[in-house]
Amino acid sequence: MPDPVRVSLTVNGRTYERDVEPRLLLVHLLRDELGLTGTHIGCDTSTCGACTVRLDGDTVKSCTVFAFSAEGCDVQTIEGLATNGELHPLQRAFHEEHGLQCGYCTPGMIMAATAILERSPNPSDEEIRTGLEGNLCRCTGYHNIVEAVKAAAGEVATHA
Amino acid sequence: MPDQITEPAIDSQLAEAAGRAVELPEPEQAPADTGKGIGVSVLRKEDAELITGQGRFVDDIRLTGMLHLAFSRSPLAHAEIRSIDTSAALAVPGVRAVYTYGDLDFHAGVPTGSNPTGDAIQPERPVLARNKVRMVGEPIAVVVADSRYAAADGAAAVFVDLVPLDPVVAVEDALRDGAPQVHDDAPGNLCCSIVYATDGFDEAVAGAEVVVEQRIVNQRLTPVAIEGRGVVAQVTPASDEVTLYTSTQVPHFVRTFASVVNGISEEKIRVITPDVGGGFGSKLNTYAEEFAAIAVSKKLGGTPVKWIEGRSENMLATTHGRDQVQYATLYADREGRVRGLRLRIVSNMGAYLQLLSPSIPHLTLFMAPGAYDIQNYACQVDCAFTNTTPTDAYRGAGRPEAAHMIERMMDMLARRLELDPAELRRRNFVREFPYTTATGLSYDSGDYDGTLDRALELVDYAELRREQAARGTNGKRLGIGLSTYVEVCGLAPSSVTKALGIGAPGWESGTIRFHPTGKVTLITGTSPHGQGHATSWSQIVESELGIPFDQVEVLHGDTAFAPYGLGTYGSRSLAVGGSAIFRSIEKVKEKARKIAAHGLEAAEDDLEYVEGRFRVKGSPDRGMTIQDVVGAAWTAADLPEGVEPGLEATTFFDPPNFVFPFGCHVCVTEVDTETGKVAIRRYLAVDDCGRVINPMIVDGQVHGGVAQSIGQALYEETVYDEDGQCLTANLVDYMVPTAVEIPRIETARTETPTPTNPLGVKGVGEAGTIAASAAVVNSVCDALGVDHMDMPLQPERVWRILQGLGEKPIEAGLAETKGGGAS
Numbered sequence: 005m006p007d008p009v010r011v012s013l014t015v016n017g018r019t020y021e022r023d024v025e026p027r028l029l030l031v032h033l034l035r036d037e038l039g040l041t042g043t044h045i046g047c048d049t050s051t052c053g054a055c056t057v058r059l060d061g062d063t064v065k066s067c068t069v070f071a072f073s074a075e076g077c078d079v080q081t082i083e084g085l086a087t088n089g090e091l092h093p094l095q096r097a098f099h100e101e102h103g104l105q106c107g108y109c110t111p112g113m114i115m116a117a118t119a120i121l122e123r124s125p126n127p128s129d130e131e132i133r134t135g136l137e138g139n140l141c142r143c144t145g146y147h148n149i150v151e152a153v154k155a156a157a158g159e160v161a162t163h164a
Numbered sequence: 165m166p167d168q169i170t171e172p173a174i175d176s177q178l179a180e181a182a183g184r185a186v187e188l189p190e191p192e193q194a195p196a197d198t199g200k201g202i203g204v205s206v207l208r209k210e211d212a213e214l215i216t217g218q219g220r221f222v223d224d225i226r227l228t229g230m231l232h233l234a235f236s237r238s239p240l241a242h243a244e245i246r247s248i249d250t251s252a253a254l255a256v257p258g259v260r261a262v263y264t265y266g267d268l269d270f271h272a273g274v275p276t277g278s279n280p281t282g283d284a285i286q287p288e289r290p291v292l293a294r295n296k297v298r299m300v301g302e303p304i305a306v307v308v309a310d311s312r313y314a315a316a317d318g319a320a321a322v323f324v325d326l327v328p329l330d331p332v333v334a335v336e337d338a339l340r341d342g343a344p345q346v347h348d349d350a351p352g353n354l355c356c357s358i359v360y361a362t363d364g365f366d367e368a369v370a371g372a373e374v375v376v377e378q379r380i381v382n383q384r385l386t387p388v389a390i391e392g393r394g395v396v397a398q399v400t401p402a403s404d405e406v407t408l409y410t411s412t413q414v415p416h417f418v419r420t421f422a423s424v425v426n427g428i429s430e431e432k433i434r435v436i437t438p439d440v441g442g443g444f445g446s447k448l449n450t451y452a453e454e455f456a457a458i459a460v461s462k463k464l465g466g467t468p469v470k471w472i473e474g475r476s477e478n479m480l481a482t483t484h485g486r487d488q489v490q491y492a493t494l495y496a497d498r499e500g501r502v503r504g505l506r507l508r509i510v511s512n513m514g515a516y517l518q519l520l521s522p523s524i525p526h527l528t529l530f531m532a533p534g535a536y537d538i539q540n541y542a543c544q545v546d547c548a549f550t551n552t553t554p555t556d557a558y559r560g561a562g563r564p565e566a567a568h569m570i571e572r573m574m575d576m577l578a579r580r581l582e583l584d585p586a587e588l589r590r591r592n593f594v595r596e597f598p599y600t601t602a603t604g605l606s607y608d609s610g611d612y613d614g615t616l617d618r619a620l621e622l623v624d625y626a627e628l629r630r631e632q633a634a635r636g637t638n639g640k641r642l643g644i645g646l647s648t649y650v651e652v653c654g655l656a657p658s659s660v661t662k663a664l665g666i667g668a669p670g671w672e673s674g675t676i677r678f679h680p681t682g683k684v685t686l687i688t689g690t691s692p693h694g695q696g697h698a699t700s701w702s703q704i705v706e707s708e709l710g711i712p713f714d715q716v717e718v719l720h721g722d723t724a725f726a727p728y729g730l731g732t733y734g735s736r737s738l739a740v741g742g743s744a745i746f747r748s749i750e751k752v753k754e755k756a757r758k759i760a761a762h763g764l765e766a767a768e769d770d771l772e773y774v775e776g777r778f779r780v781k782g783s784p785d786r787g788m789t790i791q792d793v794v795g796a797a798w799t800a801a802d803l804p805e806g807v808e809p810g811l812e813a814t815t816f817f818d819p820p821n822f823v824f825p826f827g828c829h830v831c832v833t834e835v836d837t838e839t840g841k842v843a844i845r846r847y848l849a850v851d852d853c854g855r856v857i858n859p860m861i862v863d864g865q866v867h868g869g870v871a872q873s874i875g876q877a878l879y880e881e882t883v884y885d886e887d888g889q890c891l892t893a894n895l896v897d898y899m900v901p902t903a904v905e906i907p908r909i910e911t912a913r914t915e916t917p918t919p920t921n922p923l924g925v926k927g928v929g930e931a932g933t934i935a936a937s938a939a940v941v942n943s944v945c946d947a948l949g950v951d952h953m954d955m956p957l958q959p960e961r962v963w964r965i966l967q968g969l970g971e972k973p974i975e976a977g978l979a980e981t982k983g984g985g986a987s
Contacts, residue, residue: 005257025313032312041224042217044441046390047475051895054390082217095215099207102860105868106694107214108221108391108441133903140895142390142442143694145871145932146903148864 009072015040016084024071031055033071034081042082042111046140053139056112057081063119065138082111085118093159094118094152103152105143113139117153121160127153197775200713201706205860208699219439222394222411227468230396231260233457234315234471236305236322237481238297241333241551241888242344243326245295245304253307253321258314261464262322264305265292268459271427274452276517277667280526284356284547287347289516291425291452297326298346298515299551300890301480306456308469331551331888335512336489338548346515346549353549355513356522360529361542362602368540369504372495376576381954382565384487384512384882386892387558388900391441392473393482397457401466406433410454413443413691414731417668418450419723425455437721440693444872445557446482447693448733449519479893484882485558487512488525488565494573500581500588504540507532507569511547514554521554522547523666527562527652530603534570535612535650535826536592541602551888557733559872560933567649571938576951585942586620589648605652607824608918611852615914616648619828619850622912628832643833643947647939653927654739654823654920671818672736673727674744676752678811680798682791684716689729690741691721695929696861697737701745703857704923708749709790710776727814735927738857743921744817751813759796760788762804823918823926827851829870831939835947840963842878842944844907849935852914854926862928863911869932871906877940879905881956
């Protein structure tokens with residue numbers, strides 16, 4: 005087995021340092037090493053988007069990023085989205101618009117949606133749907149997820 | 165120990181307590197009506213954890229010293245196991261053990277519960293393969309390791325020497341003479357034949373003026389709950405107790421069957437269902453991996469073990485759905501009045517029976533006549549084994565297959581008679597309720613014209629038909645498809661489930677427990693995984709008891725504290741489980757009335773219960789809140805004679821009948837004749853699921869169901885090659901539709917309560933999946949002017965029809981296609 009590699013990164017504003025297997029995926033670092041289990045795993049082909057996090061501002065599927073390649077990066081997960089105990093507008097909107105049922109895809113959906121709203125503060129339905137193309141949901145038919153992103157639009161700028 | 169109470173200190177405490185009674189915290193006299201009762205779109209109390217990453221799914225559970233499991237699975241569809249060499253796996257760093265059949269202690273195989281004919285062949289299925297494998301993905305060995313990565317390495321290093329045998333894959337091939345045999349004890353690969361006919365069927369349909377025939381393939385699908393399955397198991401050797409965390413829809417079934425398979429006394433087993441990331445029927449089952457995990461923990465002397473299913477593994481090892489080939493014949497007169505229906509179904513069971521496999525097409529048999537008054541009906545269902553993943557319940561479970569068939573046949577008949585499909589449906593609707601169907605079901609209530617009329621009005625059907633005529637056949641063609649479905653759910657009266665050979669009863673449990681402070685805990689036997697039971701059940705409490713929604717806690721999914729529950733599937737939870745809660749509310753209310761009458765020195769009949777308070781009729785100032793009654797029941801110092809302390813009730817509700825939701829879905833498509841691409845311009849669902857507790861949740865259920873059924877109609881298909889390799893066992897090759905493919909879904913409702921249960925509710929979890937595929941396919945066939953196309957209507961298939969090439973790919977031989985399904 006190859007030697008462990010040291011990785012240091014910031015997650016939700018806190019710095020961590022770990023020695024990890026070179027093949028360890030970022031999602032497993034977050035979940036198994038750091039205990040941040042809000043980021044989920046729904047496939048093994050980078051298709052479902054349940055593991056979506058922000059990495060230096062980009063949305064990435066954390067099942068497709070080696071932990072070591074996040075060296076020095078700033079990662080944001082669903083656990084880091086609320087500020088000072090106040091829900092992020094997207095979190096509130098998913099609740100208010102019934103944008104979740106089983107809730108398994110939800111963290112990835114919300115993280116993907118944060119980037120959509122940063123790119124386009126008042127996106128059209130089509131922009132939202134295209135922006136969520138990398139995130140699968142089997143419960144909601146996406147209808148209320150799109151409604152939730154629309155409802156949160158405009159609020160995100162003021163929240164940040 | 166009364167002797168000890170002579171201690172002076174305790175004595176004085178008792179004396180003091182007797183003097184002032186025990187002091188309860190002041191009951192919170194919150195407003196009885198917080199506007200969160202029945203009929204209101206109350207936001208879900210389930211959401212807070214799930215939107216903040218604090219949900220607790222099975223892979224989020226980590227026990228001290230826990231090891232990880234991975235399964236080595238068959239790469240072949242049919243083979244003899246000559247030998248298994250685990251030495252390379254054991255040499256992998258981090259691997260602790262590798263077990264094969266015979267290393268672990270099992271008392272039975274993976275259970276099946278369903279025997280619709282009483283003589284169905286139920287081949288044994290060892291938890292780990294013994295001698296033979298019969299499907300790709302069948303577990304052969306289980307690897308125990310320090311980490312999930314090491315376990316996966318170990319599973320890849322298990323060497324299994326397999327001698328390939330000829331597989332049989334397509335269900336109709338399985339029944340041909342000379343087909344490879346999947347099981348020695350199932351000659352001809354036949355599991356069972358379910359045969360049903362109304363009296364004098366042949367005479368009744370002889371000489372029918374119009375006969376429409378069609379072969380319809382309801383293709384195999386993969387459920388793809390976004391969370392796969394997963395298990396954490398721990399055995400305590402000293403006590404033989406087992407704790408099993410599992411992602412399931414049926415925790416009590418898992419416990420009962422684990423006791424049988426693992427040979428552990430049932431009361432020693434605690435099954436805990438944490439948050440569950442979707443099920444759709446795929447977790448309405450008990451699986452090899454659950455039993456294997458318990459056996460491994462036992463073998464290891466109590467070390468906890470975890471197994472988390474990978475997606476590609478899930479798409480082989482977790483049940484699939486549908487996979488029926490249907491031959492339908494509809495008999496009618498020239499006015500479009502349907503005289504009879506003949507149906508033959510060949511249903512693919514896969515390699516083994518799971519819990520309900522042959523009962524799924526049995527449900528198709530029952531619901532095939534649909535919303536129409538068809539009293540002459542004959543049906544034969546042949547259930548056959550193949551070397552594929554077992555099929556079982558998938559959202560709708562047999563009823564989408566029925567609805568798709570009859571709704572397609574009605575459209576074909578309308579086309580033949582040059583009648584508008586809406587008009588043809590009107591000429592055949594059932595209108596008198598209760599209505600006894602040709603299969604002996606009793607449709608409880610309905611207004612099929614009502615949902616059809618409402619749908620046609622909302623889409624402006626006449627205008628759409630005008631637009632369609634004006635547009636003609638150039639460029640993008642417009643199609644309008646209807647689906648006027650009826651479904652059966654709320655499974656079910658236990659006497660009926662027994663008669664159907666389902667192997668489990670149909671009742672549900674519900675407990676209400678008051679705490680001394682007036683707060684309420686409900687314990688439901690249902691096992692929600694996204695349906696919002698905690699919210700809906702709390703709404704029932706607020707409406708019926710005047711306890712504020714936010715003061716109700718709903719517990720479920722832990723066999724240690726819940727009375728036996730049958731779980732969540734078949735759109736049954738509200739109709740059966742909600743009714744159990746309702747009945748328990750009635751019971752506590754009745755007891756509370758006695759206590760209040762005693763306290764108020766009034767006759768019980770003189771009391772009325774208004775907004776959480778018993779008050780004397782005519783003297784509304786004289787009253788007692790439910791919180792005060794709860795306090796009195798707890799202190800128990802002054803209860804009426806014969807009344808026990810405490811306020812708690814449990815009900816096991818066994819419904820007298822099924823419930824039959826119905827509706828009309830309309831799909832408007834535009835079909836690009838150049839590319840074959842189908843675009844849904846508008847989708848409208850008008851559903852009637854009886855009385856509605858939470859409209860927001862009902863709409864959400866419809867959205868999700870419709871999306872899954874649009875997936876079947878246009879995108880999804882589980883494909884095997886002739887060697888039995890699944891070509892779609894990952895999410896790249898199997899197309900779960902995304903937000904780009906699924907359109908906005910408009911919803912509307914009518915409300916026709918059912919007399920079957922005290923709430924008047926039906927069910928809505930599967931309505932969308934049952935209705936939508938026919939609406940979509942009817943729309944595309946309408947656009948193209950063809951009789952029939954099989955799903956999924958991917959662009960290539962549509963394009964071939966448009967080119968007159970038939971359905972089959974060119975390489976399969978054009979000469980054989982004879983125009984496929986196109987007329």
